[in-house]
Amino acid sequence: AQSVTQLDSQVPVFEEAPVELRCNYSSSVSVYLFWYVQYPNQGLQLLLKYLSGSTLVKGINGFEAEFNKSQTSFHLRKPSVHISDTAEYFCVLRYSSASKIIFGSGTRLSIRP
Amino acid sequence: KAGVTQTPRYLIKTRGQQVTLSCSPISGHRSVSWYQQTPGQGLQFLFEYFSETQRNKGNFPGRFSGRQFSNSRSEMNVSTLELGDSALYLCASSSEGTGANVLTFGAGSRLTVL
Numbered sequence: 001a002q003s004v005t006q007l008d009s010q011v012p013v014f015e016e017a018p019v020e021l022r023c024n025y026s027s028s029v030s031v032y033l034f035w036y037v038q039y040p041n042q043g044l045q046l047l048l049k050y051l052s053g054s055t056l057v058k059g060i061n062g063f064e065a066e067f068n069k070s071q072t073s074f075h076l077r078k079p080s081v082h083i084s085d086t087a088e089y090f091c092v093l094r095y096s097s098a099s100k101i102i103f104g105s106g107t108r109l110s111i112r113p
Numbered sequence: 114k115a116g117v118t119q120t121p122r123y124l125i126k127t128r129g130q131q132v133t134l135s136c137s138p139i140s141g142h143r144s145v146s147w148y149q150q151t152p153g154q155g156l157q158f159l160f161e162y163f164s165e166t167q168r169n170k171g172n173f174p175g176r177f178s179g180r181q182f183s184n185s186r187s188e189m190n191v192s193t194l195e196l197g198d199s200a201l202y203l204c205a206s207s208s209e210g211t212g213a214n215v216l217t218f219g220a221g222s223r224l225t226v227l
Contacts, residue, residue, distance in 0.1 A: 032212045043203050043218030051213050094212035103156035
């Protein structure tokens with residue numbers, strides 16, 4: 001069965017420090033992987049996506065992620081975080097052959113000044 | 114380009130009542146999908162509509178239903194509300210609804226059941 005695991009429910013970091021939010025997936029078929037961010041009282045906003053091709057994907061707000069097929073991971077990174085990055089981040093898996101979707105449980109990123 | 118609009122943003126109902134939520138997708142998008150977000154269960158897929166037809170359905174009871182109109186606007190209905198239905202309901206639209214399509218989410222409708 002397909003699944004998405006976000007290994008950390010909360011990640012506290014200091015402002016301007018680097019951060020990595022971890023995501024592992026399990027699937028026996030081809031999938032597409034996404035990272036979305038949710039700010040308080042808002043919907044989800046796309047950060048970046050991996051569909052195919054280059055395994056290093058760059059997104060908005062300085063975020064990037066690396067698709068690693070052998071380790072079935074899609075970790076999200078940012079070299080220097082800002083207070084405005086405080087939000088919840090979701091790793092999302094979609095099947096290439098259907099429109100169903102699986103969400104990770106979310107990682108709450110809190111930035112300390 | 115206007116985003117995905119969900120109405121109402123907040124509503125309070127009592128057990129046993131029913132509720133209808135509305136979602137207006139981005140112009141030109143034909144796929145609308147609905148999700149329930151709760152602290153305990155996280156984000157869960159409810160159903161997806163494409164060109165007025167339900168294409169996929171999540172694992173929710175029959176009290177949860179939806180429909181899509183010819184202009185792609187969608188509504189979801191929850192009948193006989195239970196306390197556990199309290200949640201943020203999100204809708205998202207995409208052009209074709211395939212796995213590679215980016216989903217654009219609305220801000221959500223927060224339902225509180227008393």
